[in-house]
Amino acid sequence: MMRVVPEPPVSQPDKRTPTAIAAQKPSWLALFSNRLWLRLLTAWALNGVANGIAAVLFPIIITSLLGAPASSRGQFLLIYFLSAIGGIALMRLLGPHMSKHRLWCAAMLAATGAFALVPLLGEGDLIGFMAVCVVTGIALAADLALPPSIQADVVDWDRWRFRRNHPALSFAGASLVTKLALGIAVVTGPLLVSASGWTETGPVSNSVALRLAMIYAWIPCVLKIMAIAIVWNFPLDERRHDMVRSRLRRYSGDYLCADN
Numbered sequence: 001m002m003r004v005v006p007e008p009p010v011s012q013p014d015k016r017t018p019t020a021i022a023a024q025k026p027s028w029l030a031l032f033s034n035r036l037w038l039r040l041l042t043a044w045a046l047n048g049v050a051n052g053i054a055a056v057l058f059p060i061i062i063t064s065l066l067g068a069p070a071s072s073r074g075q076f077l078l079i080y081f082l083s084a085i086g087g088i089a090l091m092r093l094l095g096p097h098m099s100k101h102r103l104w105c106a107a108m109l110a111a112t113g114a115f116a117l118v119p120l121l122g123e124g125d126l127i128g129f130m131a132v133c134v135v136t137g138i139a140l141a142a143d144l145a146l147p148p149s150i151q152a153d154v155v156d157w158d159r160w161r162f163r164r165n166h167p168a169l170s171f172a173g174a175s176l177v178t179k180l181a182l183g184i185a186v187v188t189g190p191l192l193v194s195a196s197g198w199t200e201t202g203p204v205s206n207s208v209a210l211r212l213a214m215i216y217a218w219i220p221c222v223l224k225i226m227a228i229a230i231v232w233n234f235p236l237d238e239r240r241h242d243m244v245r246s247r248l249r250r251y252s253g254d255y256l257c258a259d260n
Contacts (some may be wrong), residue, residue: 031169034162036154036236041174043227044147045181047108050220050227051143052185053192054115054136057216060193064204065213067123076133083137090138091145100150101234107142108224110135115224118217119210148174150234153241160244192219 031037062068062076087107094103114135121128151174155167196211198204204212236244 034158041177043231045177046223046227048178048181049185050223052182053189054220056189061216065209080133080137083134084140087138087141099237100146101231104142104146105228105232107139108228111139112221112224115217115221119213156244160248
């Protein structure tokens, strides 16, 4: 796969071109002046915390809410990740008909709708939770594929707007934010579970099971809605990105925008 990834030819740029201006030492402070990058990363982080909390509580929900044996967790995970694989194909089908940020919002909305129904489930409602796994698995495909693609567009915009080229720094920042979001979820999830009254040993009352379901489902719903509000009117759509690419080609003959 690495062999077929295209690389632009390396050439010595004219010192008067924006390419030469962009050849400067990467700076985090400079990157923070890119409001589109900050806006995308904020939504990315909120959605990451939402997914992380759901992942942390996933095993507990299966045993404590649905009353299923712990050995069945693998089956639900298999359904979840197979749905994510199918979701990648669905993203490719829908991609030409929707902007990336709106498609991502649609996926987060679908996941929010599925999560919102979890507190209505009870012991033995395995089919209902499988449906939740399918919908949220498809949404996971969007979470994994679309934000990095949007960020690649933002890198092009950063190069045109600020005459600098910081793709590695941009993606390093996104990786850092993603890991911090998961870390927050790993810390927050167990604390919320402990506050709900759940214990690893002993029976789980209906009230505790309901609180677990609300933590598992509704907190991610709130976080995803916040992320949707941030990215819904994201200004860098496909039309504007095409304009940026065209101007970059015109300004610098040696620059080749990568298709994302």
